[in-house]
Amino acid sequence: MGVEKKEIVFHGIPASPGIAIGTVLLVGMQDVIYKEPENKKIPPSEIEVEISRFRKAVEKTRFEIQELQRKLHGQLAEREASIFDAHLLILEDRMINDEIEDVVREKCIAADYVFFSIIKRYTSALTAMDDKYISERVADIQDVASRVIANLQGFRRPVLDQLPGQRIIIARDLAPSDTAMLDRDNVQAFATESGSRTSHTAILARSMQIPAVVGLRNFVERLGNGDLVIIDGFIGAVIINPKQETQNLYLLKESREEKYYADLLKESRLRPETTDGYCIQLAANIENSSDIAQAKKYGAAGIGLFRTEYLYMNSSVPPDEESQFAVYKKAAVEMGEANTVIRTMDLGGDKLSDLLSAHFEPNPFLGLRAIRLCLQERRDLFRTQLRAILRASAFGNISIMFPMITCVDEVDSLIDFVNNIKDELKKEKISFKEDIETGIMIETPSAALQAEVLAEKVDFFSIGTNDLVQYTLAVDRSNDHVAYLYQPCHPAVLRLMANVVKAARENHIWVSVCGEMAGDPRYIPLLVGMGVNELSMSPVSLGSIRRIIRRIRMYDAEEVLRSALKCINAQDAQGISEDFLYAIAPDIVNITMKGI
DSSP states (O other): OOOOOOOOOOOEEEEEOEEEEEEEOOOOOOSSSSOOOOOOOOOOOGGHHHHHHHHHHHHHHHHHHHHHHHHHHHTTTHHHHHHHHHHHHHHHHHHHHHHHHHHHHHHHHHHHHHHHHHHHHHHHHHHHHOOOHHHHHHHHHHHHHHHHHHHHHTOOOTTTTSSSSEEEEEEEEHHHHHHTTOOOOEEEEEESSSSSSSSHHHHHHHHOOOOOOOTTTOGGOOOOTTOOEEETTTTEEEEEOOOOHHHHHHHHHHHHHHHHHHHHHHHHTSSSSSSSSSSSEEEEEEESSGGGHHHHHOOOSSSEEOOOOGGGOSSSSSHHHHHHHHHHHHHHHTTTSSSSEEEOOOOBTOOOOOTTOOOSEEEEEEESSSHHHHHHHHHHHHHHHHHHHHHHHGGSSSEEOOOOOOOOOHHHHHHHHHHHHHHHHHHTTTTOOOTEEOOOOOOSSSHHHHHHHTTTTTTTEOOOOOOOOHHHHHTTTTGGGGGGOOOOHHHHHHHHHHHHHHHHTTTOOOOEEESSSOOOOGHHHHHHHHHHHHHEEEEHHHHHHHHHHHHHHHOHHHHHHHHHOOEEEEEEEHHHHHHHHHHHHHHIIIIIIOOO
């Protein structure tokens, strides 16, 4: 009879919530992608051949990343998809590429060694900067570099989307591109020694709903292939050789989680209204028409945000009118009478496109993005998109939404622009919905403070909380260094939002919330108390939010909001909302926030 292995618990960083019990598959990613290049001289006569070999490796890597994007298209949310745009920008850095080619020419050294040495110099300098945010982006550079070197050396990367059976991946590190390739059907969870909650690997894991724990120091050598482990992505624990009673406890937790989400699916057709009859429409955020099936599955009553940026990404040639028309028409037809809100392209900021490559933006979030780009420099693209949307409106209930509004003049210009295109279509005898609704996103403090005036000019508001929080508090929401300042319940943010909803009501237009707050249980009592008409979110969040709304009494939610608005800091305001939530929905809190 064998000796029972001792149960060991490692604590790391909870990167993606969820529980998994299974057997280990060790993946030594960086050890098998390529061999460390040697400092090898090449004859002067082979320099141009070597340069050509390097360029071909870069081009092949570009193709691989774009293929990865295409494969994952529709599976990842907007923010997660933009990670690979950053990878393409790294690959296209002319300063680095020119330096590599210059060194190959001047010193007659093999391209893989030169590339490896220069990238190592850059990453070492960035790592030494003692800036957590910058250090985390080093992983993206190394991910891209490993692909280029592997292509130079003819190595094939491990195939992580074709694993034998269900496994728990254990690795010293997982690159973002390798994480994106994981097959949810075969990968139960993963744990790594490196990484943080804000690393791109962690962000992707959450988007793909794969439980994950990162930052587990010196634990890989304690494991072997086939070992039994438990991953607790809620609290950041990895349990090696769990005792039977520990397994039973986690099996119970796992079954509770599965039952919870199965029950939510059964409730997907229930009306999302408070106990005293106030109904809030629940809509879905999507990026293409293929997402509509999932939105319907989880009971979305409409599409509250159809992001159109993906049509423009990774291409130097913009989509033409007919291809866009086909996409928008398909969405309109599939949604039928349900409203489909199409947001015009919000390019710029963290959403990059080859179409913007000529612009250097020292501060892209405050620069030429969204409507500013459309009205100032790419009216041609804007006109094509609006023609396609208007034509598609003849086939369903489509609304147009404009992002990143700052002032009244922009709205006046947009209305004139739309009216001119309507006149064009009439002359061409092309059908469209004459009374199509037009709305704006409230994402800037200036728009929120002028909501009373703006409400007179449009048919609806959609509060984009991600940017509204960022701009109100002057904090980069993607920078972990200042993450503690990103506070959705900051009194200034709550007051701006309440003012926007009040202005909408007084002008008899409807108002939606479509940022991350809309799908986060912690903030629902506050949003209900404001009296919003719609919450739009990722389809998988619809069930929990519906259940919460059905347990709230409107009067109580209004009282929660009044109390929160009296607070002088975000912690107290959020505490009031969370305490109320726990009182009416402890089951939801335990599953979605604690995992117990």
